[in-house]
Structure formats: C-alpha cells, structure tokens
Amino acid sequence: MIRRFSADVAIVGGGLVGSSAALALRKAGLSVILMDKGFCGAQASGVNYGGVRRQGRSVAQLPLSQRAHQIWPRLKELIGIDGEYQRSGHLKLARKPEDFARLEQYAETVKPFGLNLELFTGAMAKTRFPWLSGNVAGASFCPDDGQANPRLVSPAFAKAARDAGAIVLEQTAVHAAVRTSDGFALQAGTDCEITCHFLINSAGAWANKIATDFDEPAPLSRIYPSMVVTEPLALRLPVSLGEEGGGFYCRQVQRGNYIMGGGRGYALIDPDFSRPSTAAALAVMKRATTLFPHLAGAHVIRFWSGTEGQLPDNNPVIGRSGTTPGLFHAFGFCGAGFQVAPAVGAILCDLVTSGETATPIAAFSIERFHNMPPQHNKKKGTHNEMVE
Amino acid sequence: MNDTLPPVIVGAGPAGICAAKTLVAAGLRPIVIDEGFRAGGQIYRRPFVDDGRSATDLYGSEAAKATRLHREFDGLLPSIDYMPQALVWNIAGNELHLMADGKHHQIGFQNLILSTGATDRILPFPGWTLPGVYTLGAAQTALKVQGCTIGRNVVFLGSGPLLYLVAWQYVKAGGNVAAVLDTAPFSAKLNLLSAFRFDPRLVLIGMSYAARLVSRGVKIRYNVRPTRVDGSQYVEGLSFKSGTKVHSIACDAIAYGFALRPETQLADLSGCTFRFDDRDRTWLPVTDEAGRTSSQGVYLAGDGSGIAGADAAEISGELAALALIQDSGTTVDPGRMSALVKARRRKAGLRDILEKAFPFPDNWFDQIPGYTKLCRCEEVTVSTVIDTINGGELRELNRLKALSRSGMGRCQGRMCSAAMAEVLSATQHLKLADIGRLRAQAPVKPLPLLLQEGGS
Ligand SMILES: Cc1cc2nc3c(=O)[nH]c(=O)nc-3n(C[C@H](O)[C@H](O)[C@H](O)COP(=O)(O)OP(=O)(O)OC[C@H]3O[C@@H](n4cnc5c(N)ncnc54)[C@H](O)[C@@H]3O)c2cc1C
Ligand SMILES: Cc1cc2nc3c(=O)[nH]c(=O)nc-3n(C[C@H](O)[C@H](O)[C@H](O)COP(=O)(O)OP(=O)(O)OC[C@H]3O[C@@H](n4cnc5c(N)ncnc54)[C@H](O)[C@@H]3O)c2cc1C
Numbered sequence: 001m002i003r004r005f006s007a008d009v010a011i012v013g014g015g016l017v018g019s020s021a022a023l024a025l026r027k028a029g030l031s032v033i034l035m036d037k038g039f040c041g042a043q044a045s046g047v048n049y050g051g052v053r054r055q056g057r058s059v060a061q062l063p064l065s066q067r068a069h070q071i072w073p074r075l076k077e078l079i080g081i082d083g084e085y086q087r088s089g090h091l092k093l094a095r096k097p098e099d100f101a102r103l104e105q106y107a108e109t110v111k112p113f114g115l116n117l118e119l120f121t122g123a124m125a126k127t128r129f130p131w132l133s134g135n136v137a138g139a140s141f142c143p144d145d146g147q148a149n150p151r152l153v154s155p156a157f158a159k160a161a162r163d164a165g166a167i168v169l170e171q172t173a174v175h176a177a178v179r180t181s182d183g184f185a186l187q188a189g190t191d192c193e194i195t196c197h198f199l200i201n202s203a204g205a206w207a208n209k210i211a212t213d214f215d216e217p218a219p220l221s222r223i224y225p226s227m228v229v230t231e232p233l234a235l236r237l238p239v240s241l242g243e244e245g246g247g248f249y250c251r252q253v254q255r256g257n258y259i260m261g262g263g264r265g266y267a268l269i270d271p272d273f274s275r276p277s278t279a280a281a282l283a284v285m286k287r288a289t290t291l292f293p294h295l296a297g298a299h300v301i302r303f304w305s306g307t308e309g310q311l312p313d314n315n316p317v318i319g320r321s322g323t324t325p326g327l328f329h330a331f332g333f334c335g336a337g338f339q340v341a342p343a344v345g346a347i348l349c350d351l352v353t354s355g356e357t358a359t360p361i362a363a364f365s366i367e368r369f370h371n372m373p374p375q376h377n378k379k380k381g382t383h384n385e386m387v388e
Numbered sequence: 389m390n391d392t393l394p395p396v397i398v399g400a401g402p403a404g405i406c407a408a409k410t411l412v413a414a415g416l417r418p419i420v421i422d423e424g425f426r427a428g429g430q431i432y433r434r435p436f437v438d439d440g441r442s443a444t445d446l447y448g449s450e451a452a453k454a455t456r457l458h459r460e461f462d463g464l465l466p467s468i469d470y471m472p473q474a475l476v477w478n479i480a481g482n483e484l485h486l487m488a489d490g491k492h493h494q495i496g497f498q499n500l501i502l503s504t505g506a507t508d509r510i511l512p513f514p515g516w517t518l519p520g521v522y523t524l525g526a527a528q529t530a531l532k533v534q535g536c537t538i539g540r541n542v543v544f545l546g547s548g549p550l551l552y553l554v555a556w557q558y559v560k561a562g563g564n565v566a567a568v569l570d571t572a573p574f575s576a577k578l579n580l581l582s583a584f585r586f587d588p589r590l591v592l593i594g595m596s597y598a599a600r601l602v603s604r605g606v607k608i609r610y611n612v613r614p615t616r617v618d619g620s621q622y623v624e625g626l627s628f629k630s631g632t633k634v635h636s637i638a639c640d641a642i643a644y645g646f647a648l649r650p651e652t653q654l655a656d657l658s659g660c661t662f663r664f665d666d667r668d669r670t671w672l673p674v675t676d677e678a679g680r681t682s683s684q685g686v687y688l689a690g691d692g693s694g695i696a697g698a699d700a701a702e703i704s705g706e707l708a709a710l711a712l713i714q715d716s717g718t719t720v721d722p723g724r725m726s727a728l729v730k731a732r733r734r735k736a737g738l739r740d741i742l743e744k745a746f747p748f749p750d751n752w753f754d755q756i757p758g759y760t761k762l763c764r765c766e767e768v769t770v771s772t773v774i775d776t777i778n779g780g781e782l783r784e785l786n787r788l789k790a791l792s793r794s795g796m797g798r799c800q801g802r803m804c805s806a807a808m809a810e811v812l813s814a815t816q817h818l819k820l821a822d823i824g825r826l827r828a829q830a831p832v833k834p835l836p837l838l839l840q841e842g843g844s
Contacts, residue, residue, distance in 0.1 A: 039787055046790060151790045159780065231798050231834060255766070255793075268659075276830070278478060278485050282492060285837050299834035301798050 003192050005167060007031040009352055010186055010196035012174045012210060014040030016154045016338060017330050018202035020345025022161035022168075023078065028353050032166040033196065034158065035188050037173035037206075041154030044204055045338065047306035048150045049227060049249060049261050051240050051388035052339045053090040054115055055142035056106070060315060060363040061340065062113045067359050068343035069144070075153065079160040083153035084254055090145030091129065091241040093136055093291075099244040100138030107140055115142050131236055134290035147240045147251050150338060157342075174203075177210055179324055198352050199327045205309040207317075207331035211366065214324045218369045219312050220332050224265035224305045225387040226280035230298045232256030237292070246386040248287040258295065260284050261387060265305030276303035308387075310334050318344055318364035320351060328352065329366050335387030394419050394469070395499040395712060396484060398476050398654060401429020402453075402698050403503035403690025405461045406705030412467045414713045414720075419469045419495065421476055421486060425533075427461045429690075430505055430525065431698045433532045434458065446532055448557065449593045450698070457702075478830035479657040482685070487835060491842030499685045499716065501708050502654050503701070506691040508550075508645035511752050511807050515617025517764045520641045524550040527643035528557065537563040539641025543626050545569045545614055548647035548746045552597035555643075559604050566639040567607045568598075569628055571646070571749045574610040579744040586738035590699075613755060617642060646748055648695045649806060655692070656828035659683045664821035667743055668695060670806065671825040677729045679708035680715070687712055700735035703728050752807075753814040762811065763804045765797020770811060777815045785824045788812055798834055801826045 009025050011018045014036035022034040034040070052072055054065040076082045094100035100121075107117040118141040125139040126132050162168040172189035183197040201210040208220045233256050242249035243262075250260040263280025267273070281303045288295055309332040311317065316337065321327035328351055330344050337344075343359070350357035395411055397404045400422035411418045420427075426434040432447065432454040443451035464470075474488035484495045508523035515521070522530070522538045524546065530536050537558060543566045544555040555568045577598075583591045598608060609630055618625035618636060625638045652673055656662070660673040661682035672694045679687045687708040690701035707728045710720045758771030776782065776792040785808065788794065794808050795801030801808070805826050813820045 039784070042787065042790070155780065155791060230837065275480065278480060278492075278494075278830070281830075282839065282841065285839060289838055295837050298837045299798070300831065300837055301834050302796075302800060303830050 001191065004194075005033050005192065006195040007033040007167065008196065009033070009198040009200060010184065010194050011035065011200040011202060012177070013201070013203035013207070014158050014168065014170070015043055015202060015204050016041065016045035016157060016341035017204075017333075017344050018200065019045075019154065019157035019161055020342045021200055021202060021330070021348040022166045022345075023157055023164060024345050024349035025352060026161055026164040026166050028349055030352065032161065033169065033194055034161060034166050035169045035172045035174055037171070039155070039170050040158030040168065041150075044306050044308045044333075045154035045341065046150055047304060048338050049225070049259060049388050050147050050150050050251065050253075050338065051090070051242070051249065052085065052148050053142065053145040053240065053242075053388060054339065055090050055092055055117065055140065055145055056242070056386055057336065058315060059109060062110060063360050064318075064340050064343050064347070066113060067346065068340045071342040071346065072146070072148070072339075075148075079153070079156040081152060081156050083148045083156060085146060085148035085153070087144050087146040088251075089239040090142045091239045092140045092142075093125075093241055093243045094138045095135060095243060095245070097137045102244060103138060103140040116144065117142055129239070131294065132291060133293050136291075141239070145240070149253065174210075177213060179214075179326075183326060197326060200348055200352075201327065201329045202331060202348075204331055205307045207309060207329065211329060214321055214327055216321060216323050216366055216370060218317055218332065218366055219372060221310045222267065222271065223308050223310045223335060223387075224267060224274040225261055225308065225335055226263045226265040226276040226284070227259065227261045227304050228276070228281050228284050228300050229260075229302050230258040230295070230300050233258065233295070233298055236294060240388070242386065242388045243287075248284055248291075249388040250288060250291075258288070258298070260288055262287065272307065274305040274307055276305040308333065308335050308337075316364055317366045318347065318361050319366065322365070322367040322370055393496055393498045395501065396421065396495060396497045397501045397503060398422075398484070399429065399503035399505055399690065399692065400424065400427035400461065400470075401503060401505050401690060401701060402432065402457055403505070403692075403701035403705035403708075404429070404501070405457050405464075406702045407501045407503060407689055407709040408464055408468055409460055410706045410709035411713070412464055414709075414718060416713075417467060417469065419471065421471045421474045421484070423473065423475045425473055427470070427472070428454070428458060429701075432457055433529060435533055435535060439535050441535065445561070448560070453698070475833060476654060477832050477835060479654055480830075485830070487839060488842070490836065490839065492839050493842045497685070499687070499712050500658070501679075501687045501689055501705075501712065502658070502692055503688070503690040503705055503708075504651040504654055504692040506648035506650050506695055507802065509647050509649040509806050510803050511646055511749065511810070512756070512760050512762050512764075512770070512804070513614045513616065514757055514760050515619070516644075517761055518617050518619055518623050519621070520619070520623030521617060522641065522643050524548070524554050524643050524645040525648075528554045531557060531561055537561070537641075538643060539623070539639065540564060541566045541639045542641045542643055543567050543569060543637060543639040545571070545612070545626065545628075545642055545644035546646050547571045547749060548645060549594060549742060550645065550647075551746070552594065552601065555606065556597040556601055559601060559606060565601070565606045567609065567637055568601060569612040569614070569626075570608065570610045571612055571614075572610065572745075572747050576745050576747055579741050583738055583741040583745070586734055586741070590738070613749075614644075647746060648691065650692050650694060652692060653802075653828040653832040655681065655686070655688060657830060657832070658686045660686060660688075662825065665694065666821070667740065669748060669809075669820055677707070677732065678711035678725065679704055680711050696732075696735050696739050700732060700739075703732045703735065707732065753810050762807055763794035763797060765799055765804075766793045768792055768794040773808065773811050774815055777812055782812070783816055783818060783823060785809060785812060785826055789826060795826060800829070800832075
C-alpha cells in the first residue's frame with residue numbers, strides 16, 4: 001500500500017535546520033511534511049559539541065548569527081525546554097602571540113556587530129579566569145555567547161514541529177525528487193509518495209544528492225570532528241572556550257562532564273558512520289591537562305564523532321536554487337551550524353512565504369559554485385577550521 | 389606461515405590460555421594481553437599475593453583445573469609476549485589501542501583472538517546503589533583476590549549458578565550468610581535433572597552447594613522478589629516478597645546478580661556482525677563453530693562470545709586458535725577440530741538447560757517502582773526513562789540513551805543496558821530484538837585524562 005501525502009512544503013532532513021524550518025513554517029500557517037532517513041536530530045545536530053557562539057564567525061555569517069542569537073533565549077517558549085542553553089560566555093584562546101594578534105584584529109573588524117568582545121593579554125586572562133593555566137598568549141571573551149545541549153535541543157525542535165501539526169516521518173529517506181507542473185513529487189521510505197509546492201533540502205552532509213538531481217552540485221565534502229567527554233566533575237569551568245586555529249575546544253556541562261573536541265575522526269567503510277580518532281583524542285586530552293591542571297585525576301569515558309558537511313570557503317549554502325523554482329537549499333555548515341540553525345529555519349520560512357528575507361544571505365548562494373571547474377569541486381575544506 | 393605480525397590474544401582466562409597454548413604448540417609466539425594482575429580470568433582468578441590459601445580453598449571442586457591452567461600459563465611465559473595489567477580500550481581497523489603502565493600503546497595485528505569473558509548481569513531494584521550492595525562476581529572476587537568478604541552478614545540474591553556457588557564459598561571461608569534468596573521458583577531447579585546427560589559431575593556439584601548450605605543452617609528461599617534494600621546510608625537489611633508476604637532480613641551486605649552478560653564491546657569495535665540471541669536476551673557476535681567472526685582475522689572464544697562456562701571456554705579457546713592456524717595456511721588435525729566442535733555443542737546443550745534452571749526474572753519490569761534508579765552513573769530513574777520513551781514515542785535504544793542520559797555515564801551502559809532494553813521493550817510492547825543495541829564506542833572502560841603516548 002502506497003501512503004500518499006501532500007503539503008505546501010516538504011523538508012528533506014530533520015536536523016536542526018530542517019526541524020526549525022518546519023516549526024517556523026507551521027507557525028506561519030503552511031502545511032509541512034518533514035522527513036528524516038534516521039531520527040530527527042540524531043546526526044550532526046544531535047551529536048555536536050554544543051557551542052552556541054558568534055565569536056570567530058566570518059563577517060558574512062554575523063547577521064545570520066545575530067538573528068539566531070535572538071532566538072536561543074526563547075527556546076522554552078518555542079520548544080518547551082530551555083535545552084540547557086546558557087549565555088556562559090565564550091572565551092577564545094590564543095596559544096601564540098601571532099594568534100592573539102589575529103584575535104585583536106578580529107575584534108576590530110566585527111566591532112560594528114556589537115559582540116562586545118573583551119580582550120586580555122595572557123597574564124590578564126589568567127587573572128580574570130583563574131582556572132586557566134598553561135601557555136596562553138591572550139584571549140578574547142564574548143560574554144553573551146554560550147552553550148546548549150544538542151542532544152535535547154535538536155530532537156525537541158522536531159517534536160515541537162510535530163506538536164504544531166507538521167507531519168514528521170522518521171526512518172523515511174527521500175530517494176527521489178522531481179519538479180512537476182505545480183511543485184514537486186517525492187518518493188520516500190518504502191511506501192511514501194509526497195507532493196508539495198515547495199521543497200527544502202536540509203539534508204546535511206547528504207544534501208548534495210538533491211542538489212545534483214536538480215543540476216547544481218556543490219563541492220560538498222564531509223568532516224568528522226573528534227570529541228571526548230570526561231566523567232562528571234565538580235563545576236569549575238564557567239565558560240565555553242576554544243583555541244584560535246580550532247585545535248582544542250572545551251566546555252563543562254551542568255552535570256559536570258567536560259566535553260572537549262579537536263582534530264578529526266574518520267569514516268568507516270560505510271561513510272555514514274564515523275569513528276573518533278585516537279591521535280586526535282589523545283592530543284585533546286593532553287591540551288586539557290595543560291590548560292586545566294585541576295583535571296589531573298579525571299577520567300575520560302567516551303569518544304565520539306559526527307558527520308558534518310564541509311564547503312571549500314567555510315560558508316554554508318543557504319537560499320533558493322539557481323536552477324529550480326520552489327526549491328531551497330540549506331546545508332554545508334562547516335562545523336558551525338548549531339548556533340545559526342534556528343535562524344536558518346526562520347530564513348527558509350521567510351523565503352517560502354514571501355520570497356525574500358531581511359537577513360543578508362547573498363554570500364551563501366549555491367550559485368557561487370555553479371561555474372566552478374570540476375577539479376575545484378573536489379577540493380576539500382581546509383582541515384584546521386574551527387568546529388564548535 | 390607467511391604472517392608477519394604475531395597473533396594477539398586479548399584476555400587470559402581459560403579461553404585465552406588455551407588459545408595461547410595451541411598457538412605456541414603450532415610454533416607461533418602470540419602476544420597475550422590481560423587487564424588482570426595475574427592470568428587466570430574470572431573463575432581461576434588468583435590472589436594478589438600468595439596468602440597461604442590452597443587451590444582447594446580458592447577453587448573448590450575446580451582446584452585441579454585451576455592449578456593445571458595456571459601451571460600451563462606459567463609454562464608458556466618464555467614462548468609468548470605477555471602483557472598483564474594492560475587494558476585494550478579500542479580497536480581501530482587492524483590496530484589495538486591499549487593502556488599499560490598508564491601509557492598509551494598501539495599494536496598492529498593480522499590475527500586476533502578476543503577472549504574477554506563476561507561480567508554480571510544486573511537488574512536494578514530500589515536501593516541497589518547503596519554502599520554494601522555488590523554483584524555476585526564482585527563478592528567472589530573480593531574473596532578470591534583479597535581474601536575478604538563484602539560484609540559480616542551477607543544476603544545472596546538473584547538467579548544463576550553463581551548464587552549458590554559464591555554463597556557456599558563464603559560459608560566455607562568462614563563468612564556468615566544471612567540467606568540465599570533465589571528469584572526463581574524451586575520447580576525451575578528440576579530442569580537440572582535433564583542436564584544430567586550432558587554433564588553429571590557439574591550437575592551434582594551444583595546441587596551439592598544448596599544441600600551443603602542447608603546443612604550449615606543457611607536459609608534458602610525460592611521465588612523471591614526483592615522489594616528494597618533497607619538502610620539510608622548503607623545496607624542494613626533487605627525487604628523481599630515471598631508469596632504475598634513481605635519479609636525483612638537484617639544484613640550488612642548484599643551480593644546479587646542475574647547470571648552473566650558477555651563483554652562484546654571489542655568485538656563490536658572490530659566491526660563484527662551481531663545477532664540477537666533469544667536465550668541470553670542480548671546481542672552476540674556472529675561466529676561459526678570454531679569462533680570465526682565476520683571480521684577478517686578476528687576470532688572469538690570463551691564467555692565473550694556467549695555465556696557457556698569455563699570448560700566450554702577452554703574448548704572454544706583451542707578451537708579459535710586452530711581456526712586461526714588453519715586460516716593462515718597450516719593444516720590442523722581435522723579429527724581434533726571436529727571433536728572439539730562436538731564437545732562445544734554438548735556444552736551449549738547444557739547451557740540451554742541451565743538457563744531454564746536459573747531463569748531471568750522476566751516479570752521484573754512489572755514490579756519495579758518508578759523511583760528506582762535505572763542508570764546509577766547518571767542517576768536516571770525508571771520513570772524518567774519511561775516518560776522519555778512515551779514523550780518521544782521512542783523505539784530504539786541509542787535514541788533512548790541520547791534523550792534520557794541513561795547509559796551515558798562511566799559504565800557506558802555495561803551495567804544498565806540490559807535493564808534499559810527491558811524497560812523499552814515492555815513500555816512499547818516491542819521485542820527485545822527489535823529495539824537495537826547500544827553502539828560501542830572507545831574507550832571500552834574509563835581512561836585517565838593524563839594518558840601519555842607510550843610506544844608500539
Ligand atoms: C562533532 C561535531 C561538533 C560540532 N560542534 C558544533 C558546535 O559546537 N557549534 C556549532 O554551531 N556547530 C557545531 N557543529 C556543526 C553542527 O552540528 C551542524 O552544522 C548542524 O547541526 C547542521 O545541521 P543540519 O540540520 O544541516 O544537519 P544534520 O543535523 O546532519 O541533519 C541532516 C539530516 O538530514 C537527514 N537526511 C540526509 N539525507 C536524507 C534523505 N535523503 N532523506 C531524508 N533525510 C535525510 C539526516 O539523517 C540528518 O538527520 C558540529 C558538528 C559535529 C559533527
Ligand atoms: C565475576 C565472575 C565470577 C565467576 N566465577 C565463576 C566461578 O566461580 N565458577 C564458574 O564456573 N564460573 C564462574 N564465572 C563464569 C566464568 O567467567 C566463565 O565461565 C569463564 O571464566 C570464562 O572464561 P573466559 O576465558 O571466557 O573469560 P574470563 O575468565 O572472564 O577471562 C577474560 C579475561 O579477559 C580480560 N579482559 C577482558 N576485557 C579486556 C580488555 N578490554 N583488555 C584486557 N583484558 C581484558 C579479563 O581481565 C579476564 O582476565 C564467573 C564469571 C564472572 C564474571
């Protein structure tokens with residue numbers, strides 16, 4: 001028996017991007033069907049580090065990031081839980097003087113956006129953050145950046161969308177999508193046929209399939225950030241911190257565990273599954289003991305990794321298709337999509353309902369890749385960019 | 389043989405020892421890695437230092453086997469590379485990652501025998517996290533290794549052959565056993581009669597523990613259901629139901645467990661295919677009768693491939709080694725292999741019957757109060773888990789872990805995942821086989837943050 005669905009909007013991929021779009025669209029009164037090949041919020045959106053930070057983003061991303069910044073404190077009202085979101089502050093550390101020079105320069109560049117960055121030289125940083133130790137050349141602090149629990153936040157967006165009337169089909173992969181006279185026809189799962197007016201491609205690291213089906217492949221590759229978590233320990237680290245260059249980032253969750261990341265894991269034979277790398281994990285552990293000597297007797301209890309889409313210029317694709325009316329893409333967040341995702345959902349809603357959005361997204365157009373020579377398409381993202 | 393890397397054995401219990409012996413006999417020099425202080429594994433665990441207790445004191449009816457295996461292993465030492473006190477915490481492709489002397493080491497392998505044994509299977513009940521509650525295995529380890537008991541007045545509770553065995557070992561060592569409380573009905577024990585044809589010696593020994601306990605005045609009760617551990621800071625007693633009545637018994641320690649669960653995380657990390665086993669209510673690596681897995685060059689032996697007991701562990705250890713030798717291109721005695729396969733089948737037949745005699749309490753979920761802590765590491769209660777299942781209409785174990793925190797702590801589900809699976813399957817009326825299994829992830833046990841690069 002074929003199950004048939006029709007909706008104003010069909011969304012492929014129930015990560016935080018797709019789920020927040022579904023919720024926003026439902027609130028705008030459109031009918032929505034959200035599909036995920038696995039479980040909503042179980043991929044990158046559910047297993048990431050949980051950094052909710054604006055600091056360190058490219059200028060192009062800051063308006064988007066600022067929009068998200070307005071949404072995060074409203075989680076309780078939007079999805080029923082606060083998702084352990086807190087504006088703990090985000091501390092960016094410089095290991096070397098030249099790194100600190102970059103932080104100073106960044107603070108100058110982004111002044112107009114009002115991130116209120118505070119700069120500290122190494123010694124000052126250790127006075128202001130007395131739990132900090134080791135070789136620190138300087139630091140930049142963004143007091144209103146923060147952290148949240150991805151495991152809870154991302155599935156909760158999907159649940160809120162469902163509670164608001166969206167049809168949510170989990171374990172239902174979209175296999176094929178074609179343009180019809182008045183929209184799209186999709187095949188999904190073992191037995192689903194879907195028709196819709198608008199189609200949103202928020203399939204994360206898998207999104208290139210649909211982009212390619214509509215003749216606009218993007219040079220999307222995959223990265224597998226490597227993560228480590230300790231046992232719960234006394235609360236001591238009040239901020240989320242990351243090192244310039246991306247080699248180390250760390251936060252302590254309310255339960256007391258330190259979550260830390262850095263370096264890359266690797267894909268298994270089935271590239272949908274990945275493993276953290278031991279070399280990366282050991283490097284992260286070593287750095288943690290230098291920065292936080294109070295962790296000397298602690299144990300780590302688990303390593304993990306997740307699958308994230310990477311684009312060569314470290315910016316995502318967000319916006320309308322360059323080939324197909326009614327199709328919108330939002331993917332390839334390069335290790336930093338958690339914070340911006342709720343705003344991306346809102347922007348997708350703007351685009352579907354009114355054809356435009358007040359948030360500048362021109363830099364994220366998929367058309368920037370349309371005329372790329374094929375060899376360029378293969379180039380992977382630099383491997384030391386920032387995840388968190 | 390054209391292998392360039394020596395074969396590696398993880399685990400020096402009866403399975404690993406027999407595998408090592410077989411490989412050495414074929415002219416190979418295996419690396420044997422074991423987390424323990426001294427080789428022997430669980431049943432033949434040795435004291436830290438020789439403390440004057442004889443093999444009979446320590447191993448009772450199995451003393452001769454223990455002595456033989458220890459002697460055999462000591463005799464192998466010049467022909468193997470033995471790494472005691474070394475924890476294998478990850479397998480990445482053809483590399484083992486281990487911690488020894490507080491340092492990180494990597495060992496490449498072409499052929500690997502995993503003989504990692506088992507740990508107690510636990511089901512929570514109110515108060516099970518109070519100081520003074522131990523697993524049966526831990527109660528036995530305290531006695532064997534350190535020569536001490538877990539308390540002055542100990543209740544033994546649960547189901548499984550270890551229940552009677554360890555209670556008897558306590559009595560024999562001069563400990564005071566307050567009672568043996570079996571969660572299975574007496575009638576279940578009648579199944580042992582049909583085990584006779586498989587292993588009369590073992591059945592007689594097993595039955596003799598109950599008789600000897602009774603003759604020493606230890607009360608045995610059947611069909612018991614623990615309702616709570618009494619005491620607020622530490623164990624002061626146990627309340628339990630027997631029939632319709634609730635009883636209380638004073639004690640200062642409780643040893644409990646419901647048979648064993650195999651340690652399969654390393655097999656999982658090495659990429660082995662798993663299947664659900666109805667009898668053991670858990671997922672087991674798929675192997676052929678000699679212990680070959682779906683992962684090239686990875687062999688399984690002993691309780692880590694499915695609970696079958698110490699004698700079966702010896703058989704499967706030898707079989708896995710012979711399979712490894714055969715696969716590397718050396719002929720092995722086919723008569724020996726088929727005799728071992730036959731012997732292994734008999735042991736499996738025995739196992740089926742033991743499972744009936746010491747059954748899993750499959751009505752556990754119906755009677756467990758919501759406030760019971762299900763995950764002790766993360767302090768997640770049964771009702772939180774049930775609410776999470778209902779709230780998210782969850783049907784899959786990893787998802788339940790992610791959303792409830794249950795299984796996310798120090799033990800990574802090694803202790804609580806059996807109970808988690810029971811709760812999920814009962815709440816959603818799904819078969820245990822249909823709710824998935826927790827994905828293994830390194831490290832298989834907690835590692836010190838200070839772990840330093842060592843060598844390879
Ligand atoms: C380990 C790690 C750490 C990170 N740390 C941070 C951080 O601290 N801060 C930060 O801002 N960002 C971080 N990120 C990045 C962030 O997690 C992602 O950018 C963001 O979650 C992307 O959301 P998404 O919805 O696009 O992708 P996903 O969450 O991957 O969702 C895509 C979904 O699409 C589904 N799908 C794919 N193909 C199909 C199909 N054909 N049919 C149906 N469904 C399909 C998938 O199953 C998946 O659920 C991290 C990422 C990782 C992996
Ligand atoms: C606590 C306990 C007590 C038991 N007592 C008895 C008993 O008294 N009588 C009886 O008949 N049966 C007993 N059993 C059952 C008994 O374990 C088995 O029948 C038998 O020991 C199985 O042998 P094996 O070689 O498969 O595993 P084991 O004897 O368990 O040996 C496994 C070895 O592998 C090592 N190991 C495991 N994982 C790793 C790792 N990641 N890295 C390094 N080393 C590792 C362990 O330290 C251990 O030495 C007991 C089981 C347990 C869990």
